[in-house]
Amino acid sequence: MTERLLEVKDLRIEIDTRRGPATIVDGINLHVDAGETLGIVGESGCGKSLTMLSLLRLLPNKIRVAGGSAAFQGSDLLKLSPRELRETRGGKIGFVFQDPMTSLNPVMRIGDQLSEPLIHHRGMSKADARKRAGELLRLVGIPGAEARLDAYPHELSGGMRQRVMIGIGLACEPDLLIADEPTTALDVTIQAQIVDLVKDLRKRLGMSVVWITHDLALIAGLADRICVLYAGTVVEDAPAEQLFAGPAHPYTRGLLASIPRMGGAETERLASIGGTPPEPGRRPPGCPFAPRCALAEDICRQVVPKLASMQGGSAAHRVACHVTSRALEAA
Ligand SMILES: Nc1ncnc2c1ncn2[C@@H]1O[C@H](COP(=O)(O)OP(=O)(O)O)[C@@H](O)[C@H]1O
């Protein structure tokens, strides 16, 4: 049996606005099994980062968890004591943030930034941590690793900085690595190298990975399973090959149709879907995608569809859509 590592249930996140609290994340359900790589995909602004930040209680000001749970190795991440939280962050769960220029400390040498979690979480001596920091740089493919320990972030290229970030995320050999658009700022060749690196490390270290991206094409060869987010809800959740072979949600179909050609310009805009997602506090009553959906019917504008396995389809393929789940039942 596969072991469940993380199970997020009915996660709700709110933001304070002048008009009162508004929902940003509206009942997210997702899970990650041991050794599995989960891709989380969706347009910019759909709540990918906040969902993951909330699990480590790193939400920005005025944004808070309003409900739900996140079971991880027998405890609820949302209820950890400050001490347990410190042990989990960077220890059991490694995090690679979106932008290495803002998450690496510009005035601290690379070696010290890599050593910090080792001293803090593993109780290593400074000398041992430095030795391990050199090994980590080699692990993430930095040439002349040991010589780079004394470099400052600005002395490295963007790709190298992102590798350092991954090294920090991996320092304590976490059970789960959360990577939030770790390659967005990089050119296509370097992106592919980083994806290959994480694939290789995942196998070698046996960890689970959550890889957040707006780019379905990028994680095609990396994710075992993919969750598609729209306006703070999961609209489809399926093994990767099933999602690519038979996307069920109209939004997922639109995302797939808008994958740019190989070597084409990167775009976050959806060529095939007009309109924009609802703003926080202005969610429509039924399916959040209904206003943009060519298949929407009356029920879609009234009742929020539940994420459920498709009748006659694979149990692992779940979709939240009144129309496509019914079409499959009839088929
Ligand atoms: N610091 C912030 N202040 C105000 N609103 C925010 C902030 N961060 C995120 N949001 C709101 O939350 C939504 C989801 O944000 P986020 O999780 O960062 O999206 P994603 O990572 O999918 O691009 C955004 O559309 C935005 O409206």
Ligand SMILES: [Mg+2]
């Ligand atoms: Mg984000």
